C-alpha cells in the first residue's frame with residue numbers, strides 16, 4: 701500500500717512533463733512503474749508528485765533514421781524492443797537483453813527509459829547500451845542534450861541525469877560492415893536480474909581480423925562498465941577461440957566486483973570472464989555470418 705499523498709499528472713507532451721517536474725520539490729516521472737511503485741509501496745520513495753509519461757505516444761517509437769541510427773523511445777517496453785524486427789536484425793544484443801528481463805509481465809510494462817533512469821546495477825539493458833556506444837537523449841528545463849553511455853552510468857542508482865531531465869530516447873549508431881553482437885547473462889534464480897550480464901559487439905575487417913570490439917558488463921559492479929582491457933586484447937586478432945579466451949580473461953581487470961548472498965566477489969569476477977567469452981564467441985560468429 702502507498703500511504704503518503706502525492707499529486708498525479710499525465711501531460712501529453714514532453715515539454716509539459718518537464719514543466720510539471722519543475723513545479724514540485726520532489727516530483728518523479730513514472731513510466732512502467734515496475735521499479736518506482738515497489739519502492740513507493742515500501743516507503744523507500746516518497747515523491748510529492750508523479751508525472752506519468754504514458755500519454756506521450758511519440759516516446760514509444762522505435763525507428764531507423766536515414767543514416768542508419770536506430771532510435772528507441774524511452775517508453776518502448778522491454779517486450780516491444782525484444783520483438784522489434786529492426787532491433788533483432790541490427791542490434792541483436794539489445795533484443796536479447798530486453799528478452800532476458802524479468803518475466804512476461806515485467807517485460808510488457810517496464811520501459812528502457814525507466815531501466816536506464818533507475819540504473820539498478822543488475823539491470824540488463826545498460827550492457828548493450830554501453831556496448832553499442834549509444835547516446836541517451838535527455839530533455840530538461842535547459843533544453844536537449846545527448847549523453848554518451850560511457851559517461852551516463854555513475855554508480856548504483858546514480859546517473860548523469862539532472863533531477864529535471866527526462867530520458868526521451870536512446871540513439872544507437874549505425875552498425876557498419878561485418879558486425880555481430882550478443883548478450884548473455886547469469887540470471888538471479890528468483891528475480892531474473894543479472895548477477896552478471898555481458899553484451900559484446902564485434903566488427904571484422906575483410907580479412908577476418910577483429911577491427912573493433914566493445915564489451916558492456918552489468919551486474920558485476922556498482923555500475924555497469926566497458927571491459928576496456930578485454931576489448932583491447934581482442935582487437936587485431938583473428939577472433940579465434942584462443943584469442944577470445946585470452947581477451948575474456950581480462951574482462952574484470954581493474955574492477956571492484958560486488959559481493960552478496962547470491963555471488964561472492966571472486967565468483968562474480970569468474971562469471972564476468974566466462975560470460976565475456978560466451979558473448980564474444982557469439983558476436984564473432986554472427987559477424988562472420
Ligand SMILES: Cc1cc2nc3c(=O)[nH]c(=O)nc-3n(C[C@H](O)[C@H](O)[C@H](O)COP(=O)(O)OP(=O)(O)OC[C@H]3O[C@@H](n4cnc5c(N)ncnc54)[C@H](O)[C@@H]3O)c2cc1C
Pocket residue numbers: 728729730731732733734735736737738753774775800801802803806809810811812813814815817818820822823824825865866867868891892893894
Ligand atoms: C519482479 C521484477 C523483476 C525484474 N527483473 C528485471 C530483470 O531481470 N532485469 C532488468 O533489467 N530489470 C528487471 N526489473 C526491472 C524492470 O525492468 C523495470 O521495468 C525497469 O527497471 C524500470 O522501468 P519502468 O518503466 O518500470 O520505470 P518506473 O518504475 O516507472 O521508473 C523507475 C525510475 O526511473 C524514473 N524514470 C522512468 N522513466 C523515466 C524517463 N523516461 N526519464 C527519466 N526518469 C525516468 C522514475 O522516476 C523512477 O525513478 C524487474 C522488475 C520487477 C518488478
